[in-house]
Amino acid sequence: MAEPGQRVRVARMMPPGHVRAPAYLRGKTGVIERRLGAFGNPEKLAYGLPAEPRDLFRVRFTMAEVWGAEAGHPADTIDAEIYEHWLEPVTGETGDAA
Secondary structure: OOOOOOEEEEOOOOOOOOOOOOOOOOOOEEOOOEEEEEEEEEHOOOOOOOOOOOEEEEEEEHHHHHHHOOOOOOOEEEEEHHHHHHHEEEEEEEEEOO
16 A cells, blocks of 8 residues: 555556546656545446445656646645556655655
């Protein structure tokens, strides 16, 4: 399970249908800010399917990570709520969740 302060990468998956990971964050690396709890998987609920609980995390990204050289304020951050099945650990790194 992901922990606050852990660096994670949003999976680069591009599945069809109803998904809950913003395309502009896929493949980007951020830091777990906090765990928000476990909720029914909205990607299944949207189709009326059984939805096993999935952990939801708030992940913090820098503008530099998201927008690269185009970031007007590279040190500013954006937080996104992303389900654990979209997150991949970035091994050997920790970050500041504050």
